[in-house]
Amino acid sequence: MKKVLLSGVKPTGRPHIGNYFGAMKQWVELQVSQPATDKFFMIADYHALNFIQNHEEMKQNILDVVLDYLAIGIDPTQSTIFKQSDVSAHPELAWIFDTITTMPYLMRAHAFKDAEAKSKEIGVGTFNYPMLMAADILLYDATTVPVGQDQKQHIEYARDTAEKFNRIFGDTFILPEPLIMKEVAVVPGTDGQKMSKSYGNTIPLFATDEEIKKAVMSIVTDSSGGIPKNVYEIHKLFRSQLELDRLYTEKAGKYKDLKEALIADISAFIKPLREKREQLAKDKESVLAILKAGGEKARVKANAKMEVVREKIGVKLY
Numbered sequence: 001m002k003k004v005l006l007s008g009v010k011p012t013g014r015p016h017i018g019n020y021f022g023a024m025k026q027w028v029e030l031q032v033s034q035p036a037t038d039k040f041f042m043i044a045d046y047h048a049l050n051f052i053q054n055h056e057e058m059k060q061n062i063l064d065v066v067l068d069y070l071a072i073g074i075d076p077t078q079s080t081i082f083k084q085s086d087v088s089a090h091p092e093l094a095w096i097f098d099t100i101t102t103m104p105y106l107m108r109a110h111a112f113k114d115a116e117a118k119s120k121e122i123g124v125g126t127f128n129y130p131m132l133m134a135a136d137i138l139l140y141d142a143t144t145v146p147v148g149q150d151q152k153q154h155i156e157y158a159r160d161t162a163e164k165f166n167r168i169f170g171d172t173f174i175l176p177e178p179l180i181m182k183e184v185a186v187v188p189g190t191d192g193q194k195m196s197k198s199y200g201n202t203i204p205l206f207a208t209d210e211e212i213k214k215a216v217m218s219i220v221t222d223s224s225g226g227i228p229k230n231v232y233e234i235h236k237l238f239r240s241q242l243e244l245d246r247l248y249t250e251k252a253g254k255y256k257d258l259k260e261a262l263i264a265d266i267s268a269f270i271k272p273l274r275e276k277r278e279q280l281a282k283d284k285e286s287v288l289a290i291l292k293a294g295g296e297k298a299r300v301k302a303n304a305k306m307e308v309v310r311e312k313i314g315v316k317l318y
Helices: 017-033 055-072 087-097 108-116 124-140 149-169 210-218 229-235 241-252 255-280 284-313
Strands: 004-009 036-041 080-083 142-147 177-179
Touching: 004 124, 017 036, 017 055, 017 124, 017 142, 017 284, 036 055, 036 284, 055 080, 080 284, 087 124, 087 210, 087 284, 108 124, 108 284, 124 149, 142 149, 210 255, 229 241, 241 255, 241 284
Parallel strands: 004 036, 004 142, 036 080, 142 177
Antiparallel strands: none
């Protein structure tokens, strides 16, 4: 069976370096290391409806994600870039999965537990999203799903769902495997917690020099030691261990100097990405053409899978 790789992000705001080093960097590397693998990179706009319910904001966010993908090096001649809403099979398969899934099972999902802990009114989309995510993955016979460590449960839900469907209706779906780079599975934010937009502790992936400086200077430091742990953990993403150890030994206790070194390294890394993105944004029509073509390609594969699913569940009569 040919290997298929699938991953994606929700168009809910600017990506940060945690998104890049936790998952997106792997996507670019896999284009080179696994040229024979079919690669699908999705913009999860239906998932984003749980967070974004504004017409103009959603449209802009979707375009921004396409630009992000292209700027980091996703090559549309090697990979398929598409948006979830261009493939109607996603919500169709999610509904089919709903019919074989229990509420107690979905109540174990991290997103549901987080919402419940915050005493929020929990939307059906939030409660039900693991089934839509399972559909996202299983529609394409994905063998590999690059994710951060905190996203591993999504793959477990997809595997469980595939196994249950196969038991009920016969072998239909393969079981995907997560691909997690252990050393950068969870990227720390400026406060030491996991880097996340919801925590407000991010360093944007396409940040300006001023934004980088402001974010790095806000990193929480531990004054009890010569090495500021939070600064060091982020710095590991941009320098080799040998260079880093030498720098932090020479500058032990000099937190300002170490933060300035981190600012310089992040700025040097981000500048070419930012400039490439700015150039791509000047030709919106070409960018949208890439997205449209990707949707057409994804639709062919997903629709073929749905024909098999409809046959298995007994609704295909002609």
